[in-house]
Amino acid sequence: MATISQKPVLISGAGIGGTLLARALQSHNIPFQLYERDANRYARAQGYRIRMSDEGLSAIESVLNSEDFTTFKDGTSTTGSGGPYHFDAKTGDRIEHGSTGPPGPPPSKPDTNSAPHAPDAPAPTKPMLSGPTYGTARGWLRDNLLTTIADSIHWDKRASSYSLTESGVVLNFTDSTTSPEGSMLVIADGSQSALAAQLGQGEIRSYDTGARMIHGQTTSKAFRELGTGVFFVRDGSHEAGPLSLITNIRPGGELDDDSVEFGWVFVGGPGSFAPPNEDFSLIGEPAAELSRELTKDWSPKFKGIFEQQNDAQAAFLKMSTAWPRGLPEWKSEARVTVLGDAVHCMTPAGGVGANTALQDAAFLGMLLGERGGWGEDVVAKYEIEMRQYASEKVKASFEAAAKQFSITELGGKKLDP
Ligand SMILES: Cc1cc2nc3c(=O)[nH]c(=O)nc-3n(C[C@H](O)[C@H](O)[C@H](O)COP(=O)(O)OP(=O)(O)OC[C@H]3O[C@@H](n4cnc5c(N)ncnc54)[C@H](O)[C@@H]3O)c2cc1C
Incomplete structure (x- = not known):
């Protein structure tokens, strides 16, 4: 035409x-x-x-x-892999979120039909979007x-x-x-x-929320102990503000493939961390190094994600909103x-x-x-x-x-x- x-x-x-x-x-x-x-x-x-x-x-x-x-x-994959599963960063224990009941089943078995709202990014307590969700790079x-x-x-x-x-x-x-x-x-x-x-x-x-993020990628090996699903790991022990790790480990066998890297976002509340000289254009090692430093006393269950990351992919981000x-x-x-x-x-x-x-x-x-x-x-x-x-x-x-x-x-x- x-x-x-x-x-x-x-x-x-x-x-x-x-x-x-x-x-x-x-x-x-x-x-x-x-x-x-x-x-x-x-x-x-x-x-x-x-x-x-x-x-x-x-x-x-x-x-x-x-x-x-x-x-x-x-080219997309379902993100319906369970979760979000909440964990304490230091003890490595699963914690129930927004409920007084016991934690649900462990996130070990891939289940592509459940949890249709599992996000690749931080999850709200209530799902914000409707229908099935898919992940795409x-x-x-x-x-x-x-x-x-x-x-x-x-x-x-x-x-x-x-x-x-x-x-x-x-x-x-x-x-x-x-x-x-x-x-x-x-x-x-x-x-x-x-x-x-x-x-x-x-x-x-x-508007700047004051929250800061480091986005990174790590070999699938570091995630194997967790299984598939959306994971929300929280460290509330820092006076300056809470630190969290959010990651989504897709179902479909990639967890066993050493060549696959999974993405994650490390988030700090206002005042918790900042890039050197507030320079958000810094990528790679400075961002990777800071994420390792801030999580050095985390449970070995999660520490590997920072230790084995692909340093070149690490980047600082500001959390802003309209x-x-x-x-x-x-x-x-x-x-x-x-x-x-x-x-x-x-x-x-x-x-x-x-x-x-x-x-x-x-x-x-x-x-x-x-x-x-x-x-x-x-x-x-x-x-x-x-x-x-x-x-x-x-x-x-x-x-x-x-x-x-x-x-x-x-x-x-x-x-x-
Ligand atoms: C860590 C993180 C995770 C996220 N996860 C999700 C998610 O799971 N799901 C979701 O829906 N959203 C997610 N988002 C948000 C999502 O990435 C953005 O909302 C989306 O990219 C916005 O699309 P856009 O086209 O408006 O802008 P962008 O994708 O930012 O595109 C803007 C384009 O404009 C170009 N540009 C900039 N300035 C100029 C200029 N002056 N002249 C010409 N070109 C210019 C840029 O180079 C870029 O290519 C996430 C964001 C972050 C930070």
Whole structure:
């Protein structure tokens, strides 16, 4: 089918949301141009596994054709492996969470049909997402979505601002170049977005929870004693704040394969740890070393995860969130909108950020598809609905994180209980 002759939709950011939106536009033959700051698709480690829920999966299914969706599904694995199982970091004992009853059965036997809400990221006490969940490596998901749109991606293009024209919009890049005029701009460039700040005139922003994370990967050997499932290991003995390890060991035989590495996230409540000189760009050894230092008195059951990690994969992360009492209102601009973490960054608790970014992309893509491209009413329609469902997700994710990691302030502001 011929592409509709019109100005392209400009997309800033080829992350999870931006690439799914591009795929949606491609399926409707709407021209688009996708701009990404990374030099190429392998420039930056794509990190952890993503817990895919009903929302994220339905979004992908609604965009891809059935053959591509089958390929995508084949690359995921069920995360329904039991748990979350809570453990005391120092004693290694299993503890019951949110119940006075005895602990349930030990997490030794893989069970792919149970615990449909088992997350790859920190789990809320109550499941936040519906339907079966699947796990997929973040990099694999993005690569899979990129396959058919490679020709429309401009790598090494960091957007710094946009300019409205009489009948469109232009993107400005840090290398002093500009994009061709687009019919509209979709900002999909993550939680530190300068473009979102421009659109929201300061209203759209993320807040630092003070919690800090180290993400790492370790050979499957170190996890064998645990079995499969989602594990939440907590050390409440530090005065500065609780420390936790969250990991998900997938079913399906990988636990016995020495070449497989499982990802984990080590989380510290506000004030518990920080990267040297607060430098969050540090990756590798400094992050790996700090995780080992902070867990040196943990039970041998878990210590191996830090000791045998692949140091090169360790990275520091800040835990940020959009305002959890509701996304802000900003003056809607018919030619510019925003999706994903750029507008509703969430804590990793509950594993909902990527799923909501995918939901945004599929929904906006559908509205543009129905209209055959940009139209005066598309952005307003999208933003009204997105603001509502995303606000609910941000709130639930924040509340789960606040409870798990003792967060009481956001960006210096005390939060009401
Ligand atoms: C440890 C951890 C675990 C998580 N686990 C889960 C999970 O299990 N399930 C889940 O749903 N979510 C999870 N999340 C959240 C999820 O990763 C994000 O919500 C998701 O990646 C957001 O997608 P996005 O497309 O909005 O942004 P991103 O994926 O961040 O993509 C933004 C893209 O924009 C590019 N970019 C940035 N600035 C510019 C610029 N100026 N110009 C051009 N390009 C730019 C970036 O390079 C990037 O490619 C987790 C997060 C963390 C930290």
